[in-house]
Amino acid sequence: MNPDEKNKHFDGQLRKKFEDFSPGVPTGLWDKIASQLDAQEQRHTVPMNVKQRRFPTWWTAVAAALLIVCGVTYWYNRPITTTYLQGHVAPDITPVEPTAVVIETAEPTPPPVPLDVERLKRVFAKKNRKAASNSPQRSALEEQVAERPTESAEFPQLAANDEVPPAKRIVEKAEVAAGEPPIVQPSVMEEALAGVPDIQPLVTLEDEDETMLASTAPAKQPFGLSNILNYVVGTVDQREEKLVTFSNDDEGSLKLDFNFSLAKNKKKKLK
Amino acid sequence: MEQTVTIDSLYEGCKAGSRQAQEKLYRALASKLLGVCMRYARSTFEAEDMLQVGFIKVFRSMDSYRGEGSFEGWIRRIMVNTAIETYRRNMRSGQHTEIDEVHDDVQRTFAMDTLECEDLLRVIQTLPDGYRIVFNMYALEGFSHKEIAEALQISEGASKSQLSRARAWLKEKIKQLEGGTYEPR
Numbered sequence: 484m485n486p487d488e489k490n491k492h493f494d495g496q497l498r499k500k501f502e503d504f505s506p507g508v509p510t511g512l513w514d515k516i517a518s519q520l521d522a523q524e525q526r527h528t529v530p531m532n533v534k535q536r537r538f539p540t541w542w543t544a545v546a547a548a549l550l551i552v553c554g555v556t557y558w559y560n561r562p563i564t565t566t567y568l569q570g571h572v573a574p575d576i577t578p579v580e581p582t583a584v585v586i587e588t589a590e591p592t593p594p595p596v597p598l599d600v601e602r603l604k605r606v607f608a609k610k611n612r613k614a615a616s617n618s619p620q621r622s623a624l625e626e627q628v629a630e631r632p633t634e635s636a637e638f639p640q641l642a643a644n645d646e647v648p649p650a651k652r653i654v655e656k657a658e659v660a661a662g663e664p665p666i667v668q669p670s671v672m673e674e675a676l677a678g679v680p681d682i683q684p685l686v687t688l689e690d691e692d693e694t695m696l697a698s699t700a701p702a703k704q705p706f707g708l709s710n711i712l713n714y715v716v717g718t719v720d721q722r723e724e725k726l727v728t729f730s731n732d733d734e735g736s737l738k739l740d741f742n743f744s745l746a747k748n749k750k751k752k753l754k
Numbered sequence: 755m756e757q758t759v760t761i762d763s764l765y766e767g768c769k770a771g772s773r774q775a776q777e778k779l780y781r782a783l784a785s786k787l788l789g790v791c792m793r794y795a796r797s798t799f800e801a802e803d804m805l806q807v808g809f810i811k812v813f814r815s816m817d818s819y820r821g822e823g824s825f826e827g828w829i830r831r832i833m834v835n836t837a838i839e840t841y842r843r844n845m846r847s848g849q850h851t852e853i854d855e856v857h858d859d860v861q862r863t864f865a866m867d868t869l870e871c872e873d874l875l876r877v878i879q880t881l882p883d884g885y886r887i888v889f890n891m892y893a894l895e896g897f898s899h900k901e902i903a904e905a906l907q908i909s910e911g912a913s914k915s916q917l918s919r920a921r922a923w924l925k926e927k928i929k930q931l932e933g934g935t936y937e938p939r
Contacts, residue, residue: 493925494894497893505789512805524771
């Protein structure tokens with residue numbers, strides 16, 4: 484047996500010896516391997532998640548940027564209610580031709596008549612009596628109206644006609660009294676005056692005043708924010724049709740109408 | 755043969771990352787591969803480390819198995835590569851020893867029947883790292899000197915020289931173990 488063969492024989496003997504060599508594996512080694520694999524998988528899943536989120540994040544960023552731009556644009560162009568304060572108007576400096584200003588009164592105003600206190604007292608005394616006696620009459624009238632519902636359409640007119648003539652007479656008489664000396668007897672006149680209803684104070688509605696003031700401002704055009712917002716929302720989420728509308732009404736207040744399912748209670752779906 | 759089929763059938767599951775398939779593969783091969791690692795390692799502790807690192811590599815690089823050769827052979831090669839990497843790491847840390855000149859008694863043969871694997875393993879593990887790797891790769895794994903030279907980044911001559919010295923050194927140690935018994939064949 485030459486040296487090479489002897490060496491091969493020696494190697495073969497050792498190889499055969501170790502061929503079926505299977506030492507006992509320590510318990511717990513697999514747990515170490517599994518935990519290491521788990522740790523590596525977790526490390527690998529993090530970048531994958533980031534990659535998956537990249538697309539929605541990009542859109543969210545774009546939407547957020549658009550919203551910010553729209554918000555800033557709206558803020559600087561927002562409708563501001565302008566209140567015009569009333570005050571003394573500065574006199575016009577430009578000279579005005581005297582012909583345009585001076586308007587001569589055709590008739591001189593009559594001199595003020597001194598108050599006849601005694602007469603006024605009588606008038607108010609009659610007026611008080613009339614007011615006291617009117618209330619039961621009115622209630623009786625209302626009862627009549629309730630009893631005759633078929634004539635209800637004509638009745639108010641009739642009632643109005645009944646009440647108007649005295650007032651008309653009073654106005655005519657007052658006009659006559661302003662121009663000419665009184666011809667009618669004082670007692671009749673006093674009765675007519677007593678029939679004149681009290682002058683009620685003017686009802687001032689502040690809202691209407693403000694509306695009128697605001698309406699003097701230039702009319703505001705509807706702005707394109709709602710269009711931009713609807714476009715962004717429609718692009719980001721195409722599941723359902725959504726509509727957000729901004730508009731200015733006549734009173735100048737901002738109206739926000741929205742028609743989408745974001746306001747739905749999602750818990751109802753879960754049950 | 756039946757075991758080979760079973761191991762091959764676990765490939766798909768391991769490739770898909772199934773922890774169950776991975777554990778089955780581990781249970782089927784761990785003991786045998788630990789035996790391989792122990793021949794390359796300096797100690798049982800180091801062999802267990804090699805086995806753990808080797809299995810992690812196997813499960814992480816399932817995609818690189820292209821079906822050339824047996825699945826078990828591919829896994830075994832990964833274990834050997836892991837052992838080589840451990841050897842290189844030890845080399846970098848300066849743990850390197852040389853074998854003094856030993857006389858190779860080529861005339862002697864060895865029965866080895868009376869020797870246990872553990873005894874032989876203890877002898878092999880006492881070999882200096884480089885010699886042990888070369889002897890394992892050439893004599894027990896069947897690598898050529900060219901492959902060994904490439905894997906260990908040494909020359910083929912160095913591989914041959916180290917194999918020769920390792921073999922002579924082992925014969926001497928085994929002779930001592932056998933009590934100087936001489937058995938001509």
